Amino acid sequence: MVVTRFAPSPTGYLHIGGLRTALLSYLWARKNGGKFLLRIEDTDFSRNDEAAALAIVEAFKWVGLEHDGAIEYQSSRLSIYQEHVQKLLDEGKAYKCYMSREELDALRSEQMERKERAKYDNRYRDFTGTPPEGRDAVIRIKAPLEGSITVHDGVKGDVVFNVADILDDFVIARSDGTPTYNFVVAVDDALMGVTDVIRGDDHLSNTPKQIVVYNALGFTLPKFFHVPMIHNSEGKKLSKRDGATDVMMYKTMGYTPQALLNFLVRLGWSHGDQEVFSRTEMLELFDPSDINRSASVYNTDKLDWLNSHYLKNTPNSVLCELLEFHGITLVSHDKREILLDTIKERAKTLVEMAALINEVLVRPIAFDEAALKKGFKEDSRAVLENFATVLKETSELHLPSDYHHIMEKVVTDMGIGFGKIGQPLRVALLGKLSGPGLDSVMAIIGVEETLARIDALLKLK
C-alpha cells in the first residue's frame, strides 16, 4: 500500500509548485491503488484556516485531483503531539530546557564572533537541579552527538549529513506547549501511515531532523523523494512576484486543466520523447524514481502550445461549456459547430477564443485604419456591390461552401483574383485584415448580417 500526502501551509491559495508536487504524489498513490492524503500545516498560524484549505480543494477540484479521507488540520491534532512529546520526555529522549531568550541570543552572538555555527550547547541536556524560578521551558529532543545521518532519497540518491555540522538538540515544543514543524511532520507522516514522502527539495536539509524524531519514537522511515524546485527566469525559487503562481489564475487566463497538468508533469519528469500525456498515460507511466535531479525554469511557452493542442482536440460541446466561464454563451447558436471549428484552430487560450468569437459575432464598431487603407482600393466598391447583389439573389445559403461559391462566381464574372474580393470583404466583416475564413464567417452570421456589414463599410467610404 502506497500512501502519499500533500501538506501545504495555509497561504490562501494553491501555488503552481505545490500543484506539481501534489500531482506527483497523487499519481504515485493512484497508480498503486493507494491513498493520497491532504494535511494542512497550520501549527504556527494557529488560526485554523479552513478558508485556505477550501481554496486548495477548489483548485484540486478544478484540475481533477482528489484527496482521500478527511482533511487533517495539524492545529486540531495538538493533543496527539503532546502525547508524543510526553512519551519522549518519559523515556528520557527529550528534556526541558529553561534557557531564556536572552541567554540563547547571547550564546549565539558569542558563537558568531568565534565564527562557529550557531548551535545549542546542551546545557540542560542532563540537568537535574532546580529549574530557574518562573521560567517556561521548551522541550528539546536528544539528537545524536556524533556520526552521520544518511537520507536515502529516491531522487537524489544517498545524501549524507554529518551530525556535527547540522544537528543540535532542537526544540520540539515551544514554551507555550505547541510543537514545532520538524517534530509534527514526522509524527503526522508516521501516524497517518505515509509510506512515500514526495515534496520539494527545499525540505531535504530538514530531513535529518525528522529522521531523528522517527528514530526516537521508533517509527519506520518512509521513502523520500525530494523533487527539484521550479525557478523563475532569474533562476530563483518561484514566488508570488513571479506572475501567475495561483493555480486558479490559470482558469481565469483560459487554460485547461489537462494542459496545465501535462505541462507540470513534464517539469522535472519525462518519459522518453513523449510530450503529450493523458491522465491515464500519466498514471500508467509515472514513477518518482524517474524524477530529474535538477531544478527547472518556469517558462510557459510550452504551456501555451499544450493548451492550444488540447483546445483543438476538445469536442465543441465541451468547449461550449468551458466558454461560459469566459462570458460566451453559444448553446442556442445554430451555427456554433462551424464557429467553434474555425475558432479553435487559431486560439491558444479560452480567453483568446472568446475574443475571436466576439470578433465574428459582434459587428465591428470601427474599421482598422491600416486595414482600410490596404484592404479597400478604388475598385473595391464595385466588387463589394457586385457581391452583395449576387448574395441577395441567392437563396438557401447555409454552409461556408455556399458562400464560397458566390465569391468564386463574382471573381470569375469580374475576371479578378480572389484577393480583390477577400481583402475588402474582410475589412467589411471583421474591421481588420486577419481572422477566420470569410466563407465561415458569413455562414455563421448569415446573409442579413453580411449585407449589413458590407453596407456599413460602403456608406463610410
Add this chain to the structure above:
RNA sequence: GGCUCCAUCAUCUAACGGUUAGGAUCCCAGGUUUUCAUCCUGGUCACAGGGGUUCAAAUCCCCUUGGAGUCACCA
C-alpha cells in the same frame, strides 16, 4: 559564512561508457491559405571549465567556477 543539492540548445528534456548528442517548445525560412492562425517541410542552437580513470566519457572520480536550497521557540 557552514551544510546540502544541482550543472546537455534560449526553455522543457533524451542518452543510464561506444549515436554525426535525439525530441519538443520558442525563434527564423519556405510551402499551404483570399488574410491571420493551423498544418507541412527545413534551419539556427547545447554536453560550464580543467584534470584524471578507460581502448572508449555528456555519462565514473577529483578540483574549479557558477547557480540554488537550507541553517528559528516559521512552515
